[in-house]
Amino acid sequence: MAAYRYRLMNRVLCKGFYKKKTQKAQLRDDNDVLFGVTTLVWNDKLKPYGFCLHGCINGYSRRCMWLHVGTTNKDAAVVATLYLNTVNQLEGCPQLVRSDPGTENVVRIEAFWSHLRPTVVWWIGVFQEMAAHGDLEVGNFLHKGILRFCFMPIIRQQLLEFMED
8 A cells, every 4th residue: 555655646746846847937927827836625614414615726826726515524535536636637736735724714715715605605595494494404414415415416516617617
């Protein structure tokens, strides 16, 4: 396992280093600096209903690198997978990665979440209405599983559309 991890990290770091070295001049001229500071954060607003939002933006260009809904924000493997998928897709890695230590203090990503807030608030309203009518028990594990099964693909699609806009 350690050998596999070493080969994977070596591949990722070499690819990112090579990409930064060969495109340094081009990246300085381009407004979309891909390999600068990257900010990672999650949003817990939908967590009571079983959904955790993960986001990553480039600190310089404000480009959204990924926006994903999952079932947990406690598993580092989720963020690692999203990060490695993005590194492979862009064929490069950022110079610096910032993550939210749990306090809402990363200004750039918080501004980004403010644009996404209407969508999240709408979903909270839907789930609260379901709970008010007795169709949903928020603490019930089975109900959360059914919510995930029914609504996770829809929320994922909305997040993809949001990223493309």
